[in-house]
Amino acid sequence: MFDLFGNHVVQPKPKTTKDEYKEYIASAKWKRIRDAKIESVGGVCERCGISRFSVILEVHHLHYRTLKKERLEDLQVLCHDCHKYADAERQTIEELEKKARQQKSSLYIGFIEWIKRGNDYHKGMTSHQMTQSKEKFLNMLFDRQKKAYALDLRVFGYHDPEPNWRPKSAISQWREL
Secondary structure, three states, X not given: OEOOOOOEOOOOOOOOHHHHHHHHHOOHHHHHHHHHHHHHXXXXXXXXXXXXXXXXXXXXXXXXXXXXXXXXXXEEXXXXXXXXXXXXXXXXXXXXXHHHHHOOOHHHHHHHHHHHOOOOOOOOXXXXXXXXXXXXXXXXXXXXXXXXXXXXXXXXXXXOOOOOOOOHHXXXXXXXX
């Protein structure tokens, strides 16, 4: 682009949402909000209870609807490990579908399809809720097919306390053999 005198003028690139987010997170305003939130919960992870004296605490946005105008209730103080799981729990069904397809496994794809059809999915599911859905799905499969499957929720970024969990009725049948 040229100005009125024929001089070449370089247009600055418009900021992306990601650029704006990074700029905001580095701002003094955010640092004040972050510090106030950490103080308001006593300087501990709101999920596991670990202290700020043991780890560096992070502040998680429960949603981005109020970004730059957050209230303390819109935020959650978490350690790094808990923050990873909290971010996974905010995933959309489209993101879960993509991860299921990447596994190239009909079991993972079937699980997400089952969830989409109204079987327990709502945005913002916790790892605990996703584990309950997994168990319900695997029990349903066992009842229909008499085959026991295991499904690891870590594929989707969730905490999975028992990635090799199988329906109890399947385990008792194996013991009888």
